[in-house]
Amino acid sequence: MRLLVTGGAGFIGSFLVDRLLASGHTVRVLDNLDPQVHPRGLPAYLSSEAGLLVGDVRDRVRCAEALDGIDVVVHAAAAVGVAQSLYKVEHYVDVNVRGTATLLQCIAERKDPLRKLVMLTSMVGYGEGVYRRRSDGRLLRVGIRTENEIRRWGWEPVCPTTGEPLESVPTPEGAELLARNIYALTKRYQEELALGLGAVYRFPVICLRMFNVYGPRQSLSNPYTGVLAIFLSRLLAGQPPVVYEDGLQTRDFVSVHDVVDAILAAIKAPAADGEVINIGSGVPRRIAEVARLLAKIAGVPSIEATITGQFRKGDVRHCIADLSKARRLLGFEPRVAWEEGLAELGQWCRVAAAVDRFDRADQELRTRGLLTERLSAEARGSAA
Template identity: 50%
Template sequence: MPKNVLITGGAGFIGSHLADELLACGHHVRVLDCLAPQVHGDGGRRPEYLDPSVELVVGDVTDPQAVRAALQGIDTVFHFAAAVGVGQSMYEIAHYTRTNNLGTAVLLEALIEKPVGQLVVASSMSLYGEGLYRDADGQVRDMGERPLAQLRAGQWEWQDAEGRALVPAPTPETKAPALASVYALSKYDQERLCLMTGRAYGIKTVALRFFNAYGPRQALSNPYTGVLAIFAARLLNGNAPQIFEDGLQQRDFVSVYDIARGCRLAMENEAAAGEVFNLGSGVPYTVREVAERVARAVGREDIAPEITGKYRTGDIRHCYADIGKAGRMLGYAPQVNLAGGLTELAAWLEGQAAIDRVSQASAELARRGLAL
């Protein structure tokens, strides 16, 4: 049966792809978005990529009146509205807390007055901190944060007490949060607020922890967007992608199409209510390898990544998703591999303009002692 769906933050990268996914299944989609300049540029114009069938309401998720108006006639809500960026969150604390924490609270108070049938909230892999590891005996280890002295010495990898290397292992939803940034804290707050309020008021609520999403429509001029878009912006301007540490840290890169499909599956599966799911690819890649792949995809193999040997406060070494639970309960299975996803990304990048603001962002972090 067609649903009337509201996506907060739905004019952005992931939200707009979810809108396409839902429209293709016959649902009506409304979007509430403030069209933030850092993401959408100046002017507050409707993004060209947003399907004309989408009803766009321009407003701030922290504005109770705008939220209540956007909820009229809605039976399902995807809550994606959030300020995004680990580094930036460590100095724009009020902005991140207002948008992410207060914005969620405003939405939930409106839903208490007028409950909907379903609520799906976008959470983040950032709340895990470090992923899990296996030691030489095959035991799973939860390591916490790397000591500052270790990072200053340039010792990037985790080792056991005997100096043996620990091997990254997939991270399941059962891992305890390790909140190393304001952004991570705010995403965990969004997740828990939605789940507890949904339980209290009979709203079927699901939290989805997104890993490193990539694909067309990422904000190339936003230095706090996904790392693949940041690399692409550097390369399009003839600059080398900058990589912290030694570039061998591992991440889980997942196509935005798989994320959108996973969101729809969570909406369609009533057994998902009250649950938390990882949405990733389940495949780890080093950041250096991904930078080299992006360079090949956009025809700039001549630009090698710059391995800085520096580190940022709160950075983790390795983390990739265990997607078994989403597979079992939602039928989620990634359909876009990295090679295919980068080919499409490169095609989209042709003709795209990007202002490279990475150096300014890095300098801001260094000025504040957050990157050394």
């Protein structure tokens, strides 16, 4: 098969490229080598066997060129980062929405039908995941917490009608997309554009809604995305990772190798055409505990995270993948054990270039009023 991977020089894309090449496929990459992700230009890990087209997905001529003779497209190029999307609004909408629209228009205009389009989208659209009310077991959704709600109820979301505590449960694909940050909206729009146009022009589309992907090659110098990479860049600079809230918020981390398995399965699985599918580990990890484990793997176990008690506006407390659909349609099962994945990350951080730019990103949030003062004194948060 001949495959195009947009964003193929990036973290997830480059691992996919390697696996596709190892299976004997012909691979082309369209990537503009965004300096925020690639401050040193072309990454050394990108295989020379991939045909690299340096170009922008918003450039119609370049997109059409990249698509020439291609059977399958995996669209991974994107501007990635929740907080940054709130002040680089135009850029995020332009790259993620117009870039996807440009790619789709070029696909629609091709003479040869496309065999498959796999879209790498995100769980970020859910906002808070699904919760269960402890008193009667009822499942419900809550909006993104406000500063006032946190002051009143504590860090954990509570039932909006009764004020009682809730417990986080896995979130299935049918859950309404409640997040309103710009990155989330653009990822949602990517899905709708692709599924909509795929139905009109009859090319099969699958959207993989990925949770927090981790692994080697994640940029250790980009302070806007990837909490593990951000913590590691701090630790490698001898600085404590900065944990907002009380550190008991959870995330679902999935290894990049498992994500690549899912993409390969999606390329092959006709039963999954037209579907949106969660890809995660299904396991919640508390952020403060993650920071502690990373200090160990970075060889600086004595550095403790600074837990700030601040609220980064728009952040979710818990959202964990329900993997039932991925199991049923893709035969997906996460294979990489957490300890094994972290050990691999540890090896990567020994050889990777890391520049700690966290302070700049944190300052940008403050300047724009996106980070509150410390709230923990008033809050009566508890673990989920």
